[in-house]
Amino acid sequence: MSGGGPGGERWARIFLGRVIEPGDEVGGRWVREAGATEVVRRLRGGGAAPPGLSENRWAGLRARAERAEPERDLAVAAAAGVRFVVPGDVEWPGTLDDLGDARPLGLWIRGRPSLRMWTLRSVAVVGARACTEYGAHMAATLSAGLAERGWVVVSGGAYGVDGAAHRGALGAGGATVAVLACGVDRPYPRGHTQLINRIADQGLVVGELPPGDHPTPSRFILRNRVIAALTRGTVVVEAAHRSGSLVTARAAQRLGRHTMGVPGPATSALSAGVHELLRGEAVLVNDAAEVVELVGDMGELAPERRGPVLPRDLLAPGARRVLAALPARRAAAVDEIARGAQTVEDEAVARLYELRALGYVERHGDGWKLTRQAVLSVRMDRRQC
């Protein structure tokens, strides 16, 4: 896909991000059929409405198009350390393509790791904003357990279950991704500014809305499809009837992802929505081990049967340095690995999770160690030298 210069595909998708609302399938189909640059050209031209679009809607889209400033969005993003990733980029998570015409036009990303690598082995942990102590406890414990097993925890950055999930993963020195319903440079909710900045430092903050854009009720709902599509499965921790987390769970179901629920007292209104799911297709999970048993590869239960490890030559230099810093025969803590790779700890963690997704390393207690295959491949490499 061509670059971000005016008139290019990337530039056009940034432009359209100001015009087409997240998850708009009519807009998505138009972009798929005509191409983003052509859609921009038509919006800026004086032509009539394309087939299937009312004159009113066409006028509305053109009014929005007049206010689009892709160069400014890119400049604001660059200043905030935010990059824009589009389909076809190496970092684009192919799992999003399952959304069809509701696929995001692109994603704005804050944080060091590769979104694609990280989400290869990720699970969504979502739930009620106004959760109970029990819900917060379960979200944190579950997410810490997932992090300890080398899984990436994806959630929505909201109060309640989401926040507890992110904090649980971070607290276990693990990887977490927040998917926002607003510009990633403007954390929402405000009370989570510190948390979201911490996630951006140690993990990833992503979203489809352009810098500075604000959330709306429908954007919250449509954000959930991205969470569902990015991950191998969604765990709902607490949710009342008609909760937004149920939307995420049902989106996951439609996308063929695993849907899971944490049980709670039958007397708790905040477990009623989860129990509704569990009376349908969702699987009851009590802890991280049961989640991993479901979403993991076959190899999850028998590590020796894991797929082949990629040749080291294909790794990016940063990842190669981190891999080289791991001792051959024992686990090492992140600070030791970071020193050995001459980088900071957050960068080391970002690369370790990528290496984890590729099968090179695994978590071992608080630290990390080479997998059996990685050790074997080191020997192979040496023999070939």
Next chain:
Amino acid sequence: MSGGGPGGERWARIFLGRVIEPGDEVGGRWVREAGATEVVRRLRGGGAAPPGLSENRWAGLRARAERAEPERDLAVAAAAGVRFVVPGDVEWPGTLDDLGDARPLGLWIRGRPSLRMWTLRSVAVVGARACTEYGAHMAATLSAGLAERGWVVVSGGAYGVDGAAHRGALGAGGATVAVLACGVDRPYPRGHTQLINRIADQGLVVGELPPGDHPTPSRFILRNRVIAALTRGTVVVEAAHRSGSLVTARAAQRLGRHTMGVPGPATSALSAGVHELLRGEAVLVNDAAEVVELVGDMGELAPERRGPVLPRDLLAPGARRVLAALPARRAAAVDEIARGAQTVEDEAVARLYELRALGYVERHGDGWKLTRQAVLSVRMDRRQC
């Protein structure tokens, strides 16, 4: 089946109740193939062990047979108001035949109602002895709700969930059956003597062990198959891993009955066994309505589609008197119905649940009223006169 006189089938089954342990399938097959009287004849004769039985086991059975005193058992039972029901009797619940050779030889019964009628529309509510406050609350609420919907609650009379289930049903003026792992004249546990006597007054206390016999660990386990077989489904309220209630649930599953579980906190060891079931075939239930939705007839959701009502002529005189005491156009309380039928309240309740099983009456708030079909059949009866 022939009567209780010495040498008869009923007498022989009482005799064998002192010899063969509950659920013994070898003994059950022997009785099925040779007949109970013939098995007694061989045990009392001096012959060699039958094929498939070791000499030791044969000697053990014969030693037990020497101490069998059916006449004495019958006399003790009669004094305690206990009857003995065997396969082929009108009161024998045909559902027990699903147990095959593990079917009880017979059942000792305390209480007025017909066991067969009552268990036609019954649900087992079982669980941990050392349950939590939450478990006791759920057992009581669920059972009260089942009773209010005209369902009979079957349980094991134990401390904890069982006791709460019986009390919940009784508290709602409903029907309950305790299945004991000991003689029904000698309630166990001792701390439940009053409760079990109350169940015998207002409902039924049944068991396969002869009068005065004591419970053993294996008898508790084997009692559970009777609970599972008698009912349309089993709800486990709280159960730790490896709990006896899970045996009941798995027996219910094997028998093709519905298996249900009440969720609890994932952090509660007393819900762990239930969650294990819910991760398998069992259905999560939050309340009585969800239980009835599962175990009820299709007609449960659409009362007008219920099956045809039996002609009144086939009803026993007691039931016919109670039916006649119900007003045509409104609900009536039990005391009013009992006065009208010239009987005591407990007797009236016993008959009302039988009539409920046959589709004549239904619960209405605290009282009872004729079903639509019953009203129609009264009109039909009048027209035919």
